[in-house]
Amino acid sequence: MxxxxxxxxxxxxxxxxxxxxxxxxxxxxxxxxxxxxxxxxxxxxxxxxxxxxxxxxxxxxxxxxxxxxxxxxxxxxxxxxxxxxxxxxxxxxxxxxxxxxxxxxxxxxxxxxxxxxxxxxxxxxxxxxxxxxxxxxxxxxxxxxxxxxxxxxxxxxxxxxxxxxxxxxxxxxxxxxxxxxxxxQGVCANRFSLVCQRSSIHIDPNYAHPSHDPLNQGWLLLGGGAEQTQHYQGEFHTLKVLHDRYYNVDLIGLNLVGQATIKVTPSDSLLIIAGSSNAIIDTGASLISLPADAFTQLMTQFAQAVTNATELLAPFCGDVTKVIAAQQQGIDAQQLNLADWPAIEFHFQGQNGAPLTLSCAAQHYWQLNSPAHGKAVFKLMGQLPNWTPQSIIGLPLLSAYYVIFERDDTANGTVRFAAPRGR
The missing domain is CATH 2.40.70.10 (Acid Proteases)
Incomplete structure (x- = not known):
């Protein structure tokens, strides 16, 4: 129904x-x-x-x-x-x-x-x-x-x-x-929306507990979509979902603003028939995971764009054990000047087949005041162990938008992104 x-x-x-x-x-x-x-x-x-x-x-x-x-x-x-x-x-x-x-x-x-x-x-x-x-x-x-x-x-x-x-x-x-x-059962429409601002816990000593901090709060709107105008502004950017298993999408490439596009392995027809693609949209992932080659090339672009990037990113580059340890420790946020760090552009196949670009600003891929006040963590990582060369597009990008998972739009659905309101 x-x-x-x-x-x-x-x-x-x-x-x-x-x-x-x-x-x-x-x-x-x-x-x-x-x-x-x-x-x-x-x-x-x-x-x-x-x-x-x-x-x-x-x-x-x-x-x-x-x-x-x-x-x-x-x-x-x-x-x-x-x-x-x-x-x-x-x-x-x-x-x-x-x-x-x-x-x-x-x-x-x-x-x-x-x-x-x-x-x-x-x-x-x-x-x-x-x-x-x-x-x-x-x-x-x-x-x-x-x-x-x-x-x-x-x-x-x-x-x-x-x-x-x-x-x-x-x-x-x-x-x-x-x-x-x-x-x-007709309880709600076949779509849901996500409203959030962070991908790591924000620690602010002005709050007795982090749960009181509005930056650590959000909304899941089951049945909610474009009618929830209090949460977004402007036009939607729509990605085509390629299969009804994960929210499979086609990532064409990525780059830092002003640099060349890093191409990723495309989603070929056999992969899609098997129920997969080269990227998924994942609200349960607090990091963005990229295939090993794409991650390495992105780190090279950071080194070219930001003077101290290699030093600051070093703790967050390595196997999953090292990445987890770095997320739990962080670096001194005073070493960061977010104005020096370009946005990351992710280029996807849009709903109509034309390329569509979503932007992840430094404030989202670097999380300040986490895991402690005055610390910072980097929110991208390389390929997971025993994982295919597939990108996992998690909260660092999703938190920059109002996101609708519109399952009743087309055969497999779409994922729609709009600028958040009031930030």
Missing amino acids: KASPDSTVIKLPLLNTLAQGGYTAAMRLGSQQQEVRLVIDSGSSTLAVHHSKYQAEHDQHLQPTSLAQEILYGVGGWMGPVIHTEIALGSAKLSQTAVALVQEEASQTFAEADGILGLAYAPLNRSYDFSGYLTSQGTAPPNTYPWPFPSQSHATDKDLAAFKKLQQHATETDLPSTFDALAQ
């Missing part, structure tokens, strides 16, 4: 203080209306809540299933059973909604958040039916809740790999995402 034009817009306040710069929204679960805060992630499709944050045994609405999920991200991952229960987002409620209970989590995947709300498409929401296997093992009824498999307090890559082998005994099936259910 497609929502009517006057369908409710579900306005969810956001905070970036629990997930290392990623934004979380509140959801209520089960008969006890337990509140949890979940990472808002357009780079995945699963609704997952850590089992320790939700008293499942007291939920009178809970119905166990024979399904389990294992989801791996660029960094981190988790596994656990799937249950059905009632959820509430703002004033909207959905009964019998699929919720994964995170039984084992690797690498503190969600930081201090309670789980994740995936906003991408259903093909990413894979689950595995273990009914046959559990029956053969004498588990009756053959449900995955309570969790019938060996469990560790902290999952390792080895644990996740072992569970993947166990999946060979199960049948794979895709689950509808929570947002699919909201749109299909």
Whole structure:
């Protein structure tokens, strides 16, 4: 069912203080209306809540299933059973909604958040039916809740790999995402919008807690789009989504203002048929990740444009372990003069096939007063380990715009960008 034009817009306040710069929204679960805060992630499709944050045994609405999920991200991952229960987002409620209970989590995947709300498409929401296997093992009824498999307090890559082998005994099936259910039941229109200003937590001693700082707040508008004129000004710039899995887009190249375009490997037809492209738009990514070659060329452009760029960027260049450590430490912000740092231009394929350029100013790719007052962090990195040469376009660019994920516009949808109002 497609929502009517006057369908409710579900306005969810956001905070970036629990997930290392990623934004979380509140959801209520089960008969006890337990509140949890979940990472808002357009780079995945699963609704997952850590089992320790939700008293499942007291939920009178809970119905166990024979399904389990294992989801791996660029960094981190988790596994656990799937249950059905009632959820509430703002004033909207959905009964019998699929919720994964995170039984084992690797690498503190969600930081201090309670789980994740995936906003991408259903093909990413894979689950595995273990009914046959559990029956053969004498588990009756053959449900995955309570969790019938060996469990560790902290999952390792080895644990996740072992569970993947166990999946060979199960049948794979895709689950509808929570947002699919909201749109299909007519609760809200099949689109959502993001309003935010940062990709790292802003630390200001004038506030008793970072959550009180307006720079660390935002909005997720489920069902909201171009009618929300209080959040933007001017015209929209529209990207064509190439496949209904991730929000796959085609990145042509990038450069610093005034320098030559760094071309990236294009999205060929075979890649698109396989459900991918050379870039995705990801609200759950607090950095922008570029293919190794493109990242190296961009660092060269910075060295040519800014006198002390090589020295200041050195802590943020290297493997993912080094990058994470640099984000947690930062550099002395007094070494930075943002006026010296050119904007980064990202050149995409627009909705009509013509090139479309979005700009990321220095104030967005450098985050001041993070991770502490007087510090600064750089918000781009090279290619993730075991990742294809695909760009992950995260919050450093998205925070510069009012962004609409318009899933009901064309076959696979569009992502639209407009200048924010009142900044």
